[in-house]
Amino acid sequence: MKKSQSKTHNILSIRAIIDDAKCFQTVRELRWPDGVCCPHCDSRSVVKYGRDETQPERQRYHSRSCDRYLDDLTERFSKGIISH
Numbered sequence: 001m002k003k004s005q006s007k008t009h010n011i012l013s014i015r016a017i018i019d020d021a022k023c024f025q026t027v028r029e030l031r032w033p034d035g036v037c038c039p040h041c042d043s044r045s046v047v048k049y050g051r052d053e054t055q056p057e058r059q060r061y062h063s064r065s066c067d068r069y070l071d072d073l074t075e076r077f078s079k080g081i082i083s084h
């Protein structure tokens with residue numbers, strides 16, 4: 001993957017980025033220990049699709065199966081769990 005960002009960061013923002021990276025990495029490991037799975041259709045045909053504009057460590061994905069986009073924090077659809 002190409003890195004085209006040439007922004008300079010001060011110490012504080014580097015720290016914040018490292019912490020974010022750790023945070024999102026932990027989220028990914030807990031959530032998808034065997035690889036990314038689409039929360040919309042449960043498919044494993046998920047490819048990486050860039051990063052969040054405001055949170056560079058937040059990986060975005062594209063599900064080839066249902067043609068939807070997701071990221072590290074996209075919630076699963078709660079089908080049939082809530083019934084009134």
Ligand SMILES: [Zn+2]
Binds near residue numbers: 041043066068
């Ligand atoms: Zn999907």
